[in-house]
Amino acid sequence: MTVTHERPEVVVPQESTSRLVADRVTLGYGERTVVRDLSLAVPDHRVSVIVGANACGKSTLLRGMARLLRPAGGSVLLDGEAIHRLPSRQVARTLGLLPQSAVAPEGLTVTDLVSRGRHPHSGLLRRWSREDDEAVADALALTGTLDLADRPVDQLSGGQRQRVWVAMALAQRTDLLLLDEPTTYLDLAHQVELLDVLRDLNAARGTTIVMVLHELAMASRYADHLVAMQGGRVVAAGTPAEVVTPDVVRRVFDLECRVIEDPVSHTPLVVPVGRHHH
Amino acid sequence: MTLLQAPARATTAARLGAVGVVALLLVGTASVLVGSRMLSPAVLLDAGDPLRPIFEARFERTLLGVAVGAALGLAGALMQGLTRNPLADPGILGINAGASLAMVLGISLVGVSGMQAYIWFAFAGAAAAALLVHGIASLGGGGATPVKLAVAGAAVTAAVTSWSTGVLMVDRATMESFRFWQVGTVGGRGIDVLLTGLPFLVVGGVLALVGARLLDALALGDDVARALGRRAGLDRAVVGLAIVLLAGTATALAGPIAFVGLVVPHAVRSLVGPAHGRLLPLAALAGAILVVAADTLGRVVLPPAEVQVGIMAAVLGVPFFLVLVRRGRTGAL
Numbered sequence: 001m002t003v004t005h006e007r008p009e010v011v012v013p014q015e016s017t018s019r020l021v022a023d024r025v026t027l028g029y030g031e032r033t034v035v036r037d038l039s040l041a042v043p044d045h046r047v048s049v050i051v052g053a054n055a056c057g058k059s060t061l062l063r064g065m066a067r068l069l070r071p072a073g074g075s076v077l078l079d080g081e082a083i084h085r086l087p088s089r090q091v092a093r094t095l096g097l098l099p100q101s102a103v104a105p106e107g108l109t110v111t112d113l114v115s116r117g118r119h120p121h122s123g124l125l126r127r128w129s130r131e132d133d134e135a136v137a138d139a140l141a142l143t144g145t146l147d148l149a150d151r152p153v154d155q156l157s158g159g160q161r162q163r164v165w166v167a168m169a170l171a172q173r174t175d176l177l178l179l180d181e182p183t184t185y186l187d188l189a190h191q192v193e194l195l196d197v198l199r200d201l202n203a204a205r206g207t208t209i210v211m212v213l214h215e216l217a218m219a220s221r222y223a224d225h226l227v228a229m230q231g232g233r234v235v236a237a238g239t240p241a242e243v244v245t246p247d248v249v250r251r252v253f254d255l256e257c258r259v260i261e262d263p264v265s266h267t268p269l270v271v272p273v274g275r276h277h278h
Numbered sequence: 279m280t281l282l283q284a285p286a287r288a289t290t291a292a293r294l295g296a297v298g299v300v301a302l303l304l305v306g307t308a309s310v311l312v313g314s315r316m317l318s319p320a321v322l323l324d325a326g327d328p329l330r331p332i333f334e335a336r337f338e339r340t341l342l343g344v345a346v347g348a349a350l351g352l353a354g355a356l357m358q359g360l361t362r363n364p365l366a367d368p369g370i371l372g373i374n375a376g377a378s379l380a381m382v383l384g385i386s387l388v389g390v391s392g393m394q395a396y397i398w399f400a401f402a403g404a405a406a407a408a409l410l411v412h413g414i415a416s417l418g419g420g421g422a423t424p425v426k427l428a429v430a431g432a433a434v435t436a437a438v439t440s441w442s443t444g445v446l447m448v449d450r451a452t453m454e455s456f457r458f459w460q461v462g463t464v465g466g467r468g469i470d471v472l473l474t475g476l477p478f479l480v481v482g483g484v485l486a487l488v489g490a491r492l493l494d495a496l497a498l499g500d501d502v503a504r505a506l507g508r509r510a511g512l513d514r515a516v517v518g519l520a521i522v523l524l525a526g527t528a529t530a531l532a533g534p535i536a537f538v539g540l541v542v543p544h545a546v547r548s549l550v551g552p553a554h555g556r557l558l559p560l561a562a563l564a565g566a567i568l569v570v571a572a573d574t575l576g577r578v579v580l581p582p583a584e585v586q587v588g589i590m591a592a593v594l595g596v597p598f599f600l601v602l603v604r605r606g607r608t609g610a611l
Contacts, residue, residue, distance in 0.1 A: 092507030105362075106455040108497075112553050119495050120507040124488060172506070247376035247382055 011102075015045040018063060019079050019208070020095070020176055027057070027064040027074035034060040035232045037074065040178070046197065049219040053253050054227035059100070059180050059213045061229070065177050065210065067096040088244070092120035096174035100181055102165055104153040111149045114139055117171030139170035142204070143197050154241050159190030166197060177186040177201070179211040183218065195222045216253075220244045220267045228252045244268035287597040291556040294549060299565040302344070307566055309340040309574040314582060342472045343464040343587070346532045351480050351488050351565020353525035355541025355546070355558050356463040359493040360517045361427045366523035367539035368404075371431035374534040375438040376407020377526060381459060382442045393471045396459055397530040400476070404526030405560035408518060410434055422514075462533035462588035464573050482523030483562075489517040495553065535588040538565050541595040552607045568595065 017033055018041035020106075027035040035057040042048050042065075050058045063069045065076050067083045075082040083091060096117075100233040117139065118132045143163040150158065153164060162182060169177055180196070183191040195218060201207050213219045219226060220240035228236045228243055229253045236243045248255045255272055262269040307316045310333060311317045316426045317336075328611025350368070357366045368374060384390045390399060414430040415422040425558045490515040495503040525539065542565045543557065550556045572590035579585055583595075 008569055063501075066505060068501055088504065088509055089507035090506065097501070097505035098503065099499070101499045103362075103497075103499045103503045105497045107547070107551045108456075108553070109551065112551065113498075116498060116506065118490070124491065124493075169505075 016046070018042050019044055020210070021077045022065060022074070023072035024062070024079055025061075025064055025071045025076055026068050027071055028059050029060075029069075033072065033232070035064065038232065038234060039074075040227060040234060040237070042208060042210055044208050045201050045202070046224035047209045047222060048211075048225040048227060049223035049229045050210070050212045050229060051214065051216055051219045051252070052235075054214075056229045056252070057232040058229050060179050061230075062097075062178055062212050066092060066095065066099075068097070068099070069160050089120050092174075094171065094174055095176045095178065096169045096172040097178045098169045098180065098182060100163055100184065104151070104161075106154050108153050109149070110140070110145060110151055110153055110156075110167075111136065113164060113278050114145075114167045117168040125236060135171045139167040142201060143167040154223050156191065158185055159187070159193065162186060162190070162194055163197065163275060164250060166194065170201065174207070174210040176210070179209070181212050181214065183213060183215065191218060198222070202266060216244070216249070216270050218264075220269070222238070223264045240267050288556070291550045291560060292455025293545065293558050294560055295563065296548075298560065298567060302563060302567050302570070305570045305574065306344065308341050309343065309570050310336045312480045312574050313348075313577045318454050329409070337471045338472070339465050339573070340570055341466070341469070342467055342531065344566040345472060345476070345479055346464055346528045346535065347521040347529040347538060347566035348562040348568070349482065349524040350535060350538040351542040351546075351561040352438045352483065352566070353528065353562070355543035355554070355561040356486055356489055356493070356517055356521050356524070357539065358543050359489075359497060359554060359557075360514060362497065363428055364426075364544065365540070366428065366431075368521065368529070369534065369536050369539065370435070371427065372407040372411045372434040372438065373404045373440070373522070374529055374536070375435040376535065377401070377529045378456075378460065379403055380443045382445050382452060382456055383418075385455050385538070386445050386449045387449045391455060393459075393467060394474055396526075397471070398475055400459075400530030401526045404520045404529060407434060407438060408526075409501060412518065416516050459533045461586050462535045463584075463586055464532050464569065465587075466533050467585065471531055475531045478527040482520050482527065485516060485520035486524065486558055488518050488566075489513075490558050492517060497554075501509045521545070535591060536569055536571070537588065537592040541569060541599050547600060549558065 020042040022038055024039050026033060026035050026037055027037065030166045034125050038061065050061065052058045060069065067076065070084055075084070077083065078086065078091060078095060114136050118135060121132065122128070140149060143166050144249055145160065145167050148160060148164065156164065163262055166182065179238040183194055186194060198209055199222060202209050206260055220230060223240055226238065226243040226246055227242045235252055236248045246259055246260055247256055249270055257273055258271045260271055312320065315328055315329070315332055315335060317329055317333055321329050321333045338450070354367045356366055357371060359369060377400035379400040384396070384399035390396065395581060411427065411434050412422055412428045414434065415426040422584050446456060492508065495508045496507050496510060496513060503510050528535070543561045546557055546560045546564055550560060568591055573587045576585035576587055578592040
């Protein structure tokens with residue numbers, strides 16, 4: 001396991017390549033620095049999950065890696081080039097993002113929304129193609145939303161709506177997909193359902209997935225590569241078995257816990273202690 | 279287009295487009311024939327007819343109505359998309375007030391006269407007001423959000439309108455010239471007025487067609503738009519320029535005509551959904567129909583006087599609007 005204290009080095013699982021790398025990146029909003037001097041290599045074709053307490057900078061890091069925030073220092077590299085200097089449209093064909101702030105105009109149908117994922121592949125003079133159709137149909141099929149195709153997005157349930165947004169991001173057909181807390185507001189069954197869809201995507205297409213989750217149980221269950229953050233820095237990164245230990249959980253979440261084996265997935269499962277039990 | 283292209287709405291849009299073109303031809307024909315002096319259809323064919331000058335004047339007036347109506351419908355749809363505010367129209371966001379003030383100042387201080395010169399002042403005023411509203415709305419955190427745009431627009435409109443009123447109260451000569459423009463009419467302007475404005479309308483229309491794609495991305499939120507490869511600030515500027523060109527020119531040509539830019543995009547959206555590729559062309563078409571129809575009716579409802587096109591558009595539009603609200607189909611963006 002890799003526990004890093006002061007200046008974290010780039011941590012790469014062995015024999016893995018990384019197209020997306022944060023290189024000593026500092027990110028913030030105006031005067032306020034949220035992520036400081038952080039380095040992280042995202043292993044290709046794996047599911048990476050970033051966890052941490054509220055306000056630890058995990059969403060900020062994701063926004064920085066998706067070029068929505070310009071780093072105050074360091075850089076985010078995509079295929080070895082600073083992502084902020086690449087044409088946005090070119091980046092959009094390689095790297096997709098589902099932010100938390102997504103809104104669907106009232107009355108927009110599922111198909112219309114998912115079709116907008118084709119935006120970076122289309123142009124003013126380029127007509128809708130067979131490839132676009134396939135990408136949209138595939139995205140609907142993979143997310144199980146084909147039968148919702150003609151429904152307005154605003155009339156869907158929370159779980160359906162989130163799958164539709166994932167479908168839009170899938171229609172973009174990017175090799176990398178970043179998701180900012182995609183399971184927020186979903187009940188447990190819909191969380192599992194959505195994360196299974198993302199796992200399917202990773203298995204079927206080898207899509208590199210990076211997501212921010214705040215459920216540690218879900219994170220250790222679905223992550224190949226788990227990144228624990230605290231105070232704008234990476235505290236630990238590695239497989240869930242390496243990262244999820246009582247020591248790391250104490251440092252990241254300020255929580256006393258025991259770690260047992262999840263009887264279903266055989267991944268680490270955090271059992272909080274709290275004040276009323278011993 | 280295949281099964282996945284929301285076939286129902288694409289077909290609806292195509293049908294509405296066809297119906298709209300026919301309706302515009304009918305309304306346009308009526309506009310040429312109807313007035314204090316009714317013309318028979320024969321005048322359309324006979325160049326030697328003694329009533330031919332009336333026909334020609336009404337024909338020019340109809341063309342101007344089509345251009346102004348289409349521009350207002352289009353600008354309203356763009357404005358509502360840009361601000362994600364279903365109550366946005368060029369009037370609310372200060373463009374009319376800015377155009378008025380610039381003309382008042384132009385007449386009063388510089389002594390400009392004639393429609394040709396007015397247009398430039400109105401246009402500059404519209405652009406300045408739009409920039410000012412956008413600038414104020416961009417202050418503070420979070421950029422120009424829809425709510426801040428609406429508030430800034432209301433504030434700028436109130437301030438600018440009071441300045442115009444102030445100048446007009448002390449300057450009667452300016453008031454006399456200004457009234458000619460301020461009534462909001464497509465009549466008596468002449469073809470040269472339309473030709474002066476036409477290049478701006480054409481550029482604005484082309485930018486609007488480009489803007490459809492941009493607005494479709496921006497409608498999903500700035501973050502999604504950027505994830506899709508858009509540059510939100512640049513795209514807003516393109517759409518904003520289209521709005522100033524279209525609404526500014528329409529206002530300069532015909533004076534302030536309220537309501538068209540508000541109600542037309544609403545009505546069209548409730549029929550074909552919020553996708554701008556379908557919404558924008560139909561909003562242009564519907565705007566043209568409404569303005570020409572309102573102008574035609576305004577000539578006959580209270581003879582011998584003419585009712586201004588802006589008032590008639592509201593008279594025609596309000597019942598329609600109420601039906602939409604009652605059916606609950608207007609919706610937010």
